[in-house]
Amino acid sequence: MSATPVTLQPRPLDPSVDHEIQAIVAGDLTTETCNTDLAAGPWTFDTRPGYGPGSSMGDVIPTGAPRQGQLPAEYREAAEEELAARIVAAKATLGDRVVVLGHFYQREEVVTHADYVGDSFQLANAALEHPEAEAIVFCGVHFMAETADLLSRPEQAVILPNLAAGCSMADMADIDQVEECWEQLAEVYGDMDIPDAEGLLPVIPVTYMNSSAAIKGFVGRHGGIVCTSSNARTVLEWAFARGRRVLFFPDQHLGRNTAKAMGVPLERMPMWNPRKPLGGSTEAELHDARVILWHGFCSVHRRFTVGQIAQARAEHPGVRVIVHPECPMDVVDAADEAGSTDYIRKAIAAATEPTTFAIGTEINLVQRLAAQFPEHRIFCLDPVVCPCSTMYRIHPGYLAWVLEGLVAGEVRNRIQVTADVAEPARVALERMLAAKP
């Protein structure tokens, strides 16, 4: 599993979601967007109390989340072409001193400047290949920059171009709520550090990569492990070899879809709602549990429905439907395949015959794949243009601002995980790397 070094490829279709949203707002397209505010620069809503328009507009930024200050006017007012030229010039000046990483879900206008494109873990590993770089500019969301900081050398500065680019799913597992959950579980199961007669601990905590460093640190301190959407099954097998049950956070859907595929019955997967005593379950249900699912979800992948799949099949006979495992269980069950962003990309690349693909993941990736593979017909299952609103906050204006800051000798928006959190978080990540099938 590695991030893709960028090579120039023909782009016969315009992969830009921003161009499409601008055209919708101008009335030149009849397709819909989930919020026309997305046509404006993110600086118009960076400071609003919430995640802003788009797929996660209903979520609220947690107290203490980093906030982005006002982007200077020269970046807010610059045209797309000017920003692109300034980014190219700054990167040329910086040379090997900087590496720019672009997540699959980033806007095309940002990804085009990335040295590597991939998922969060692939990108963190790509950064390791550049120990000479003084700065790693992570075009993604906050937890990804934290993970890159955990894996990079201490002298390297990891930069998040817009501090308002959080992840609503990651923020659904708050460290205080998780600590409280652990205490309540200890009242049910007894001492969490003492194995039973078969050598199994009562609970092994497992966190998805899409979680804060604080949660990864919690997991590391309690004998647990991190997983990605590519290796969730391997990681759950690792955990079941060490514990009676798993506490899985923050994404209930990845946990449920993975455990179900492994044969765990749904009735043995209670949900933990942090606002309810014992998470909303009885002691008996918790004793019987194999996987306790945290009440979290991705606002983007929650938009996909069984009805969209039925419509795709009706309109495109023979369509191949591939969805991300962050989608709800009924959607995964109705699809032909489910897999990580890397799986989706490889599945399309491996198709030898012209194929129609309906994809259930973030639209920036889907449109880029459609442009990169014109021999196939590739479209997003959701007919509404609704990018991840927090990923979308990395506008080229912010990328230009942090890169020109580096040229001027100023490190802007550095993300640093404190040593007390970083040490156990690295332990949890190292366990994942060692957990080979």
Ligand code: SF4
């Ligand atoms: S797509 Fe979902 S999980 Fe990914 S950053 Fe956006 S809200 Fe978070």
